[in-house]
Amino acid sequence: MKSLNWLDYFFIYSLVSIWMLLLVNIILSLSGYRYYLKTLNSELKGLKDEKYPKVSILVPAHNEEKVIGRTVKSILLLNYPKDKMELIVINDNSSDNTKKILEQIQKEYRSYNFKIINTDNITGGKGKSNALNIGYKHSSGDFIAVYDADNTPDKNALKYLIETIIEDESLGAVIGKFRTRNKDRNMLTRFINIETLSFQWMCQAGRWNLLNLCTIPGTNFIVKRNIIQKLNGWDPKAISEDTEISFRIYELGYKIKFVPYSVTWEQEPENLKVWFKQRTRWAKGNIYVLLKYFKNMFKGTSKNIIFDIFYFFSVYFLFLSSVIISDILFIVGIFSNINLHVTGNFNVLWILAYVLFVLEVSLTLTLEKGESNRKNLILVPIMYFTYCQMWMIVALKGIIQYMQDKLFKKEVEWYKTERF
Secondary structure, eight states: OOOOOHHHHHHHHHHHHHHHHHHHHHHHHHHHHHHHHHTTTOOOOOOOGGGSOOEEEEEEESSOTTTHHHHHHHHHTSSSOGGGEEEEEEEESOOSSHHHHHHHHHHHTTTSOEEEEEEOTTTSOSOHHHHHHHHHHTOOOSEEEEOOTTOEEOTTHHHHHHHHHTTOTTEEEEEEEEEETTTTSSHHHHHHHHHHHHHIIIIIIHHHHHHSOOOOOSSSEEEEHHHHHHTTSOOTTOSSHHHHHHHHHHHTTOEEEEEEEEEEEEOOOOSHHHHHHHHHHHHHHHHHHHHHHHGGGGTTOOHHHHHHHHHHHIIIIIIHHHHHHHHHHHHHHHHSOOOOOOOSOHHHHHHHHHHHHHHHHHHHHTTSTTTSSHHHHHHHHHHHHTHHHHHHHHHHHHHHHHHHHHHHTOOOOOOOOOOO
């Protein structure tokens, strides 16, 4: 074998990194499948009303006139004792009709414990974390639940979360599942639906079953009040406030459990412009969390944080850089003759990696009723060459924007996802 050149090293790095993460994900997918079997016939325990603790539900809202009415009504009508539940909507410096809609609903549901907190451009308008901290200060529940302004939770979503967290003192938080309400709108929303289901069954259910580990999503979760107190609330600098607070809950020694039968429905972006903006914000926020806690890997910190830092680092740096390199080598190889000195049938490994991707995503779809259909199974093989490639642009853009924000010391602000 001839001595290896720089192209060979790029090739080997790309192949090894992609296979490494694919193997981790297939293990998580199989673990998620096992958790699915364990929770298949889960039902409510049917506790008496007096056994349920008081819950404060926080809904941060910034210019949400298109969706806030439906969200508030669905939360007020949750199957939960009304004297044990308070809903607090933080109308955070909205300039549309959000306030008017909320006040109309408040009049309509006078007998419910429903508070509206209006902020201005001085106290509010500084992002979701700041809005949640404002809402928390006005809350009185023993547990704090959070729903995004576009969510419509199932009737029993809150009860499932509560019944799980009160039976295990080691739990600091419990998260439910989120589904795509507008999944059939177009090709993009179908891809998003597949992505979110795969993530939840693979990364949330899989990690919980294997490691007793998962991270809080932005919605449909509950946290013990005393934990929020110990943490001094949400980090106002964090864009991905959900991931960031998860890490701090780990540091306190608590677990976060995934409960797939607690379901909420949310609206996803229906065009690429909105999708890119939202996903770039997520990427930038996760990079902030990764860099903030990376140093903790070497300080004997929680093993949960170590695994998640490794996983985030693999996704945002190793895996994505590897896919970029492999794409470049593939494209250049079409138009010119690349001389690789690495021996062996590596084309087979590339094909197997692609097949493995299709299999692990398809497996997670079988765990959701009605999703393992012909339309989705046709989309999964296409997904790698289209939707997944867009994530490379998102990650690169997220890294660049994070560096720009640090350089110019930009303050955190609301990153409003356009509603439809």
